[in-house]
Amino acid sequence: MRTLIFRTVAPYLTSLMILFSIFVLLRGHNEPGGGFIGGLIAASAFAIYGIACGVSPVRRALYFHPMAISGFGLLVSAISGWLSLAFKVPFMTGLWTKVSVLGVPVDLSTVLFFDIGVYLVVLGSITSVALALEEREHG
Amino acid sequence: MTADSQWLTFLALLLPFAAAAIAPVLTKALKHNAAWILALAPALIFLHFSGFVGNISEGETLSAGYVWIPSLSVDFSWFLDGLSVTFALLITGIGTLIVLYAGGYLKGHEHQGRFFSFILMFMGSMLGLVVADSFLTLFVFWELTSITSFLLIGFDHSREASRRAALQALVVTGLGGLSLLAGLLVIWGATGVTSLSALLASESALRDAPLYMAALLLILGGAFTKSAQFPFHFWLPNAMEAPTPVSAYLHSATMVKAGVYLLMRLNPVLGDTVAWETILPVFGGATLLVGTLLAMRQTDLKLMLAYTTVASLGLLVMLTGVGSEKAVEAAVLYLVAHSMFKGALFMVAGLVDHEAGTRDVTRLGGLRKAMPITFTAAVLAAASMGGVPLFFGFLAKEEIYAGLGFTDGWTSLLTLVALTGNGLMFAIGFAVALKPFLGNKVETPKHAHEGPVLLWLGPLVLGGLGLVSALVSGLSHELVSSPMSSAVLGEPVTVTISTVPHIGMPLVLSVVTVALGASVFVMLERGRAAMAGILTAIGWGPDRGFDQVMRGLTRLSFRVTNIIQNGRLDYYMTATFVAVAAAVLIPMGLYDEWPTPPQLPRMPFYEWTVLLIALIGLGAVIYARDRLTAIVSLGIQGFAVALIFMLLGAPDLSFTQFMVETLSVVILALVMTRLRLSPTDHRPTGEKVLDVAVAGTCGAALGLMLLRVTQVPFNTELSDFFSQYSRVIAHGRNIVNVILVDFRGTDTLGEIAVVMIAGLAILALVRIRSVKPITENREEG
Numbered sequence: 001m002r003t004l005i006f007r008t009v010a011p012y013l014t015s016l017m018i019l020f021s022i023f024v025l026l027r028g029h030n031e032p033g034g035g036f037i038g039g040l041i042a043a044s045a046f047a048i049y050g051i052a053c054g055v056s057p058v059r060r061a062l063y064f065h066p067m068a069i070s071g072f073g074l075l076v077s078a079i080s081g082w083l084s085l086a087f088k089v090p091f092m093t094g095l096w097t098k099v100s101v102l103g104v105p106v107d108l109s110t111v112l113f114f115d116i117g118v119y120l121v122v123l124g125s126i127t128s129v130a131l132a133l134e135e136r137e138h139g
Numbered sequence: 140m141t142a143d144s145q146w147l148t149f150l151a152l153l154l155p156f157a158a159a160a161i162a163p164v165l166t167k168a169l170k171h172n173a174a175w176i177l178a179l180a181p182a183l184i185f186l187h188f189s190g191f192v193g194n195i196s197e198g199e200t201l202s203a204g205y206v207w208i209p210s211l212s213v214d215f216s217w218f219l220d221g222l223s224v225t226f227a228l229l230i231t232g233i234g235t236l237i238v239l240y241a242g243g244y245l246k247g248h249e250h251q252g253r254f255f256s257f258i259l260m261f262m263g264s265m266l267g268l269v270v271a272d273s274f275l276t277l278f279v280f281w282e283l284t285s286i287t288s289f290l291l292i293g294f295d296h297s298r299e300a301s302r303r304a305a306l307q308a309l310v311v312t313g314l315g316g317l318s319l320l321a322g323l324l325v326i327w328g329a330t331g332v333t334s335l336s337a338l339l340a341s342e343s344a345l346r347d348a349p350l351y352m353a354a355l356l357l358i359l360g361g362a363f364t365k366s367a368q369f370p371f372h373f374w375l376p377n378a379m380e381a382p383t384p385v386s387a388y389l390h391s392a393t394m395v396k397a398g399v400y401l402l403m404r405l406n407p408v409l410g411d412t413v414a415w416e417t418i419l420p421v422f423g424g425a426t427l428l429v430g431t432l433l434a435m436r437q438t439d440l441k442l443m444l445a446y447t448t449v450a451s452l453g454l455l456v457m458l459t460g461v462g463s464e465k466a467v468e469a470a471v472l473y474l475v476a477h478s479m480f481k482g483a484l485f486m487v488a489g490l491v492d493h494e495a496g497t498r499d500v501t502r503l504g505g506l507r508k509a510m511p512i513t514f515t516a517a518v519l520a521a522a523s524m525g526g527v528p529l530f531f532g533f534l535a536k537e538e539i540y541a542g543l544g545f546t547d548g549w550t551s552l553l554t555l556v557a558l559t560g561n562g563l564m565f566a567i568g569f570a571v572a573l574k575p576f577l578g579n580k581v582e583t584p585k586h587a588h589e590g591p592v593l594l595w596l597g598p599l600v601l602g603g604l605g606l607v608s609a610l611v612s613g614l615s616h617e618l619v620s621s622p623m624s625s626a627v628l629g630e631p632v633t634v635t636i637s638t639v640p641h642i643g644m645p646l647v648l649s650v651v652t653v654a655l656g657a658s659v660f661v662m663l664e665r666g667r668a669a670m671a672g673i674l675t676a677i678g679w680g681p682d683r684g685f686d687q688v689m690r691g692l693t694r695l696s697f698r699v700t701n702i703i704q705n706g707r708l709d710y711y712m713t714a715t716f717v718a719v720a721a722a723v724l725i726p727m728g729l730y731d732e733w734p735t736p737p738q739l740p741r742m743p744f745y746e747w748t749v750l751l752i753a754l755i756g757l758g759a760v761i762y763a764r765d766r767l768t769a770i771v772s773l774g775i776q777g778f779a780v781a782l783i784f785m786l787l788g789a790p791d792l793s794f795t796q797f798m799v800e801t802l803s804v805v806i807l808a809l810v811m812t813r814l815r816l817s818p819t820d821h822r823p824t825g826e827k828v829l830d831v832a833v834a835g836t837c838g839a840a841l842g843l844m845l846l847r848v849t850q851v852p853f854n855t856e857l858s859d860f861f862s863q864y865s866r867v868i869a870h871g872r873n874i875v876n877v878i879l880v881d882f883r884g885t886d887t888l889g890e891i892a893v894v895m896i897a898g899l900a901i902l903a904l905v906r907i908r909s910v911k912p913i914t915e916n917r918e919e920g
Contacts, residue, residue, distance in 0.1 A: 024794075028873060028876045028880075029870070029871040029872070029873055029876055029877065029880075030871055030872040030873050031872070031873055032790035032791045032794060032873060032875075033791070033794070033873070033876070034791070034873070034875070034876040034879060034880070035879075035880070036795060036879070037791070037794045037795050037798060040795065040798035040799065040802060041798060043802065044798065044801055044802055044805070047802070047805055051805075067895075067898065067899065067902065070894075070895045070898060071895065073891070073895075074891060074892060074895055077887075077888055077891060078888060081884065081885070081888060091885070092881075092884040092885050092888075094869060094870075094881050094884075096870060107870065109870070111869070111871075111880050111881050111884075114880050114884060114887075114888075115876070115880045117891070118879075118880070118887060118891050121891040121894055121895050122891070122894060124895070124898070125894050125895050125897070125898030125899075126802060126898070128898055128902055129806065129898055129901045129902060129905070130802075130805065130806060130809065132901075132902050132905040132906065133806060133809035133810060133813060133905060134809060
């Protein structure tokens with residue numbers, strides 16, 4: 001699998017896929033996409049990078065253990081569900097607000113953070129499985 | 140109840156847990172003197188609850204609480220009447236003394252802070268149990284007492300015996316807890332109420348319900364295990380493995396009375412039936428006799444007391460079962476008296492053990508000079524236990540005989556049982572209180588001298604209370620006995636008995652009891668030898684039975700595990716898919732829900748093409764020569780399905796399907812390289828045929844089910860709702876995503892948790908290096 005072409009292209013391909021996965025994640029509420037599919041795309045990006053260049057560069061690039069990323073995602077999702085309790089509405093009620101980023105109005109919501117949590121869980125879990133499976137070949 | 144007092148009561152219920160949280164830190168700083176501060180918590184709660192006594196003695200009841208889970212109509216609520224307040228006062232009052240006692244008893248123990256923490260948590264649970272109103276509150280606290288008691292019995296966890304005792308107590312009372320839960324659910328189903336106060340107000344609704352018998356038996360299952368009734372009594376003496384403060388508090392004064400409390404609480408709605416008036420006295424009477432006879436056999440002070448506790452609980456259950464006004468009053472008086480004298484005697488036993496180094500009654504004697512205060516406390520408590528005039532125990536005993544009498548054969552039998560039990564308990568009580576102190580000085584492992592104030596304060600106060608409360612019997616009846624009896628009976632009654640002996644049948648019986656007790660006391664050595672002989676002859680008891688059952692359970696689960704999980708992947712896969720096929724096909728067959736044969740749909744040619752690709756993929760999987768090709772061919776099929784989704788207008792689904800297919804091919808390929816299988820498949824034809832059959836059946840079953848599902852009318856209510864409101868209330872145009880993250884967000888939260896757990900599990904499986912063989916012996920060890 002470790003051909004020169006693949007190894008040269010893989011970093012660019014991975015970056016592009018990750019960029020695309022974030023795009024899919026963010027547009028998910030209105031267009032096809034969302035956290036789950038975004039997470040899958042990102043996970044396959046890391047899997048490709050791992051196949052091409054070996055597992056340790058991926059681990060270095062991720063910095064955190066993928067399972068930790070997954071756990072953090074679950075925490076983010078759970079917290080964005082709990083947030084609604086502070087406003088005396090039932091658990092998981094979506095809260096929306098508008099903020100202005102450089103003059104552009106942006107909708108922010110607990111739902112978005114929930115979706116980011118989903119993204120991180122899927123990304124983390126699947127990447128850690130894939131990396132663990134890839135690792136053995138050289139270890 | 141005013142808002143302030145409601146808030147205060149809530150705080151009082153939480154206070155023990157708060158104290159438990161700070162106990163370890165406090166004990167680290169102040170050593171055993173932390174007991175003085177920690178004892179403030181129960182003392183304050185005691186003061187709070189005694190504030191209700193005035194109103195309640197005038198016949199008031201108070202209930203209050205907070206909404207807990209409104210959508211399930213579950214409340215956190217409490218109910219205060221004579222019964223619960225008396226219990227609350229006993230728990231916190233004796234609790235204060237026990238915390239102090241524990242300060243002295245475990246002085247210098249490296250885990251004293253942990254001990255304080257456990258015992259305060261137990262106190263909070265027990266307090267919650269007796270004041271609980273809603274069924275759920277009751278059940279939660281009931282289970283908490285089992286768990287905290289497990290922690291306390293197993294406190295000395297380095298010893299095998301205490302671990303076994305802790306586990307035994309947890310298993311027996313835990314099973315009882317399940318029975319109680321089932322009983323409460325049956326009561327809920329039968330009457331529709333979810334709180335004790337509402338149940339008590341419903342008069343005879345439960346008695347007339349067709350499920351009365353089921354409710355009764357299930358509740359009794361909970362009460363009898365908790366209150367150590369024969370044949371479940373065996374866990375209580377074993378629980379003596381716990382440090383003495385625990386035995387004094389949990390296993391005499393409070394927790395084991397939870398079962399009696401429950402019976403007393405439900406007496407107005409469950410009692411007064413033939414079943415109640417038969418089962419309770421029979422089991423209670425049997426427990427009384429068994430307990431006292433087994434107590435005679437013991438030489439360990441704590442075990443002697445433990446078996447008399449079993450006996451006393453039997454007596455209480457028996458009296459509650461008889462249910463007449465006098466009998467209930469007797470039960471109430473005896474319960475209060477017992478909490479005081481038995482708590483005191485246990486603490487005395489611990490004190491003797493602590494100072495003399497042994498609690499074997501045959502190796503103790505002549506301690507009266509060395510430990511005069513302890514001796515005083517012991518005699519005071521034993522006098523109350525034996526029912527000597529002027530003591531509270533005397534009032535209880537008089538009332539017991541007045542409540543039973545000789546009116547017919549049944550009550551005469553119960554009177555004889557009570558007489559025997561009381562006589563034996565008299566003998567054992569005085570054996571515990573006198574034998575270590577009187578007679579010649581015996582050489583003990585430690586040089587005995589009086590313990591510190593922390594140790595003798597508790598028994599002395601409790602022993603003294605047994606005398607004082609009887610001397611001012613008018614006041615104690617007005618404040619405690621009468622309100623409590625009224626609560627148990629469900630109608631106002633007044634307890635009148637006083638310490639002045641009045642000529643009559645009860646007094647005669649009391650005299651007989653004392654005579655019997657005194658003669659047994661004299662012949663205790665011989666009785667002990669006789670009992671030992673009998674028990675050796677029988678050889679088997681529920682305690683052994685418990686071990687046999689547990690051993691059987693481990694064996695059974697080992698066998699079952701061996702059959703279900705024999706470690707062969709192909710076996711698991713076959714079993715799983717056979718189960719799937721059966722789960723789909725059998726209900727369809729049973730309810731005759733087969734689909735009608737569908738018409739061939741008209742589809743554009745490109746849709747046919749995609750279907751064809753899927754079929755080619757399928758064929759390729761079957762004819763593939765090596766595994767890798769098969770996996771990739773499986774991917775072809777998946778991509779074809781994704782295309783179909785796309786064509787039918789489900790881009791989200793299609794996207795996801797694409798990604799899932801890609802990743803599964805990658806991961807499957809990685810797994811295959813890891814498993815070091817031969818590249819091709821070499822199974823015998825028989826196995827291949829079986830696999831084909833299973834796969835075919837499973838596929839056909841799912842196909843048939845899908846066909847059938849699409850043939851029944853589709854309820855569009857939900858999809859209409861989602862498409863209508865997705866934009867309006869959830870601000871999203873992508874309905875699929877809105878459903879996932881908003882409308883059904885809680886589901887998704889659960890699903891991602893599953894994804895993560897599955898990831899962790901796979902990671903663990905991948906990392907396993909070598910598998911140690913599992914043998915049957917290792918499982919049992």
